[in-house]
Amino acid sequence: MPTGLDLEEGKEGGSWLGINKRGKLAALTNYLEGRPNPDAQGRGFLVSNFLTDHSQDSYSYLKRVSSERHLYNGFNLLTAEFKAKEDTMCYYGNRGNTEPIHLNPAGIYGLSNSLLETPWRKLLHGKRLFTSVVNQPLPCEVLVQDLLNVLNNEELNTPDPAQESQGEGYSSPMLRVLSSVCVRSPHYGTSPTNWLSHLSCCACHQRTNTIILIDSSGNVTFTERTMLNCDISQWSTSSFQFKLKD
Template sequence: MCIIFFKFDPRPASKNAYRLILAANRDEFYHRPSKAADFWGANSEILSGLDLECGKEGGSWLGINKWGKLAGITNFMEGPPNPDLQGRGSLVSNYLIDKDQDSYSYLKKVSAEGLLYNGFNLITAEFKAKQDIMCYYGNRGSPEPIHLNPGIYGLSNSILETPWKKLLQGKHHFTNVVNDQSLSRDGLVQELLSILSNEELNTPDPLQETQGEAYPKAVVQALSAVCVCSPDYGTRAKTVILIDGESNVTFTERTMLDCDTSKWKTSSFQFKLQV
């Protein structure tokens, strides 16, 4: 499970404004092997965390490359996953690797193969000199991908903008922060990381509980927080991505260490898009 909040503004009012502000949590079993965010690929042009789980190696949950392509994925809450289906993390990595396919065409191709994967929601984007584009597709929703209009969005483990209480709470706080023009870049990052660290339970939530009826009630309750914290499973990475009006990218990730919810390491990367 994961959660993503983002503000998409392809034509910001000034060069100091942001074309994208994104804040996301990755939730996973603590023991699942993975690599913290870093540049990878032959020319170090792709930045993401990587899954190291046997059979799922090389997949990712959120990443960006220097050509201006970005992708993020969340799982869809449903019954236990089918272990024989393809790894969903490859949908992010494959998009970041492909220099030629645009975001909508990629999702169109993915939509034709949706049954090969357990339930997912996938966001793809391109931040280019002439035009910024963001698209969305979920294989448990509409059969066609959609282009996203400028605005503020929330995505958890149901279809985009499904009003779970955790999503509404987090989106409310996210909106207040991104609309605060007084914040510096560093201040904005810190405020967004604070939102991602909110462990308050949002229960009862009949909408989330109905979708998660295949899971024990205690598990669904634990998953009702923006920042999930339970004995063996929870939020392992908190990521903030900013893209400003001059194509400068700030990528900040706070990663759990040693399966210990009290130990975190923060890494930050800055670069300019090659567009």
């Protein structure tokens, strides 16, 4: 179940976040860099290809992707497999180390438009908000709403020399806009914050918010909130539930 399709001309298809009934999950963020290659391959297929691949586990898939790192503009890719006996979570960023890494599936990690856990101010702020929510024993409906509130936090986190250094070539006003967890700009498609923990995965898009909750019994709640008519005051929310296959 992907949460969106890449509609960029010439690179249609793919997604930035998805999960299937076999417990495979993938999430993608772009890497902030000044001069992306317009002829590079579309990154969205890195998500959809993993979800439809029946032969490779999380690490093996990222290992293959790492051998083709030069074909893409900067990206971060998280892959996970949620199973009854053991969960697996891995990460690879093609602007960092050449090898993927295994993550502790019981941990909480912050990922923006830099490498995993790069301490941008917005990342640290969002991670604090996220952690305060998931550390509470909340009913599912309340948990989803509180996580949606995190995704829609528009507080600016400036100045941030680390983000500004990586974003050399961007205007100061644009970097200021990009300093919030949820980016609201007519010229920007996605908010650069994805969060993963053993309980939930959240991704924020200017027009779409997605919450994925997975409990210890393999029950999945997939909630998506979509902006209507490009109007920030109009949203449609849908939710699906399914159980992971053994």
